[in-house]
Amino acid sequence: MEFNLLFQELQNSTEVIRALLSGITQAEAQFKPSAESWSILEVLCHLYDEEREDFREHLDFILFRQDEEWHPIDPAGWVSQRNYNQQNFAEMLEKFFTEREKSLKWLKELVNPDWKKTYPNPYRTLSAGELFACWAAHDILHIRQLVELRRSRLENLTTPFDLDYAGDW
Numbered sequence: 227m228e229f230n231l232l233f234q235e236l237q238n239s240t241e242v243i244r245a246l247l248s249g250i251t252q253a254e255a256q257f258k259p260s261a262e263s264w265s266i267l268e269v270l271c272h273l274y275d276e277e278r279e280d281f282r283e284h285l286d287f288i289l290f291r292q293d294e295e296w297h298p299i300d301p302a303g304w305v306s307q308r309n310y311n312q313q314n315f316a317e318m319l320e321k322f323f324t325e326r327e328k329s330l331k332w333l334k335e336l337v338n339p340d341w342k343k344t345y346p347n348p349y350r351t352l353s354a355g356e357l358f359a360c361w362a363a364h365d366i367l368h369i370r371q372l373v374e375l376r377r378s379r380l381e382n383l384t385t386p387f388d389l390d391y392a393g394d395w
Contacts, residue, residue: 227355227358227359229336229339229341229358231362232358232359232362233333235365236326236329236330236333236361236362236365237330239357239362239365239366239369240323240326240330240365242365242369243322243365243368243369243372244323246369246372246373246376247266247270247319247372249328250266250315250379251315252267252314252315252316254266254379255267255270256311256315256317257378257379257382259375259378263375264305264371264375265310265311265375265394266303266315266372266375266376267310267311267313267315267318267380268310268311269368269372269375270315270318270319270322271304271305271308271310271313271318272301272304272305272310272368273322273365273368274318274321274322274325275301275304275308275344276299276301276364277325277329278328279297279299280299280301281329281357281360281361281364282325282328282329282333284296284334284345284347284352284357285354285357285358285361286332287347287356288343288344288345288352288353288354289339289340289343289354290337292345296345296347296348298326298348304331321361321365339354339393340354341353341354341355341358342354342355359374363392374382377395
């Protein structure tokens, strides 16, 4: 595993997320294209909670805190339990990017981490390298989700005009 490449992926995805979240109002952030889908604000809150309660925290468990108990997470449940769609979008933007900067700083300060080191958590045994790679992949997953939500936003903004000429979506 190439640490520098994955680290660069996290840095790059941070900027992509920043761009995808720019220019969004509170109302637009709360809009849900369907009852089952997440809003932009819910995605942002999820990224924030994952940043501080999952990826950085659990990578630290694997690398340095093998004697501690892995704390459970409930990303799907948090959406309603933590009232994601009622949060202040501007505040959540600031919180997420502050946490991401903490994560990038923490990662950069790691000295020769053992990426093969594993931790048997309640879900399955994970290596440090696998969790780091999943962190980068998790960003990409939600970037795709944010792109879809931006497209839906654009469709709403351009009504009654049709977007078919732009290409198949």
